[in-house]
Amino acid sequence: MCYDRYVSICKPLHYGTLLGSRACAHMAAAAWASGFLNALLHTANTFSLPLCHGNALGQFFCEIPQILKLSCSKSYLRELGIIVVGACVVSGCFVFMVFSYVQIFRAVLRIPSEQGRHKAFSTCLPHLAVVALFLSTSFFAYLKPPSISSPSLDLALSVLYSVVPPALNPFIYSLRNQELKAAVRTLMTGQFQIH
Numbered sequence: 001m002c003y004d005r006y007v008s009i010c011k012p013l014h015y016g017t018l019l020g021s022r023a024c025a026h027m028a029a030a031a032w033a034s035g036f037l038n039a040l041l042h043t044a045n046t047f048s049l050p051l052c053h054g055n056a057l058g059q060f061f062c063e064i065p066q067i068l069k070l071s072c073s074k075s076y077l078r079e080l081g082i083i084v085v086g087a088c089v090v091s092g093c094f095v096f097m098v099f100s101y102v103q104i105f106r107a108v109l110r111i112p113s114e115q116g117r118h119k120a121f122s123t124c125l126p127h128l129a130v131v132a133l134f135l136s137t138s139f140f141a142y143l144k145p146p147s148i149s150s151p152s153l154d155l156a157l158s159v160l161y162s163v164v165p166p167a168l169n170p171f172i173y174s175l176r177n178q179e180l181k182a183a184v185r186t187l188m189t190g191q192f193q194i195h
Contacts, residue, residue: 002097002101002104002127002131003019003027003100004019005100005124006100006101006104007019009104009107009108009124010103010104010107034089038082038086041082042079042082045082046067049070049079050071050072051067051070051071051072052070052071052072083142083143087139087143090139094131094135097131101128104124105124108124126168127172130165130169130172131165133160133161133165133168134161134165137157137160137161138157138161140157141154141157141158
């Protein structure tokens, strides 16, 4: 998504050639393949863990950190290795996104009209905020030390990175709809009209 914005803002005349159907198909295939491989590695490793603390989790999210708490062997180090490798891949993607957004913001700040700058920023900043929320909470959930773990904190982190970002995306993109903007503005100011 950040590459799409980068090309549309920084190289608009080359948009058709840089983001053709073949490029989009390659990017989607790479995302799906890496997600599938990540899920496959986690699933295979999770099923190989010996559980000595029963099989009841302390929350309704069946997540890897919760399953690792039930393991009684040193084989959880394999899972931590998979998590660290995944975190490195995600960090690489995040660095690419930050680089793209730096280029985007440099181009946007050169736009002479304030309305054009506002439109570009309103397109980019919500996406960046949702991604930052997802990455920061998931990194913290998976890489936090066990000493600061508590059931309520684990549940809050799980909700923050698995429920909130997917729920925010449709809301953010629907805010471009003028009727919805007017309804939210009316709701926020408390000026209701009864017909």
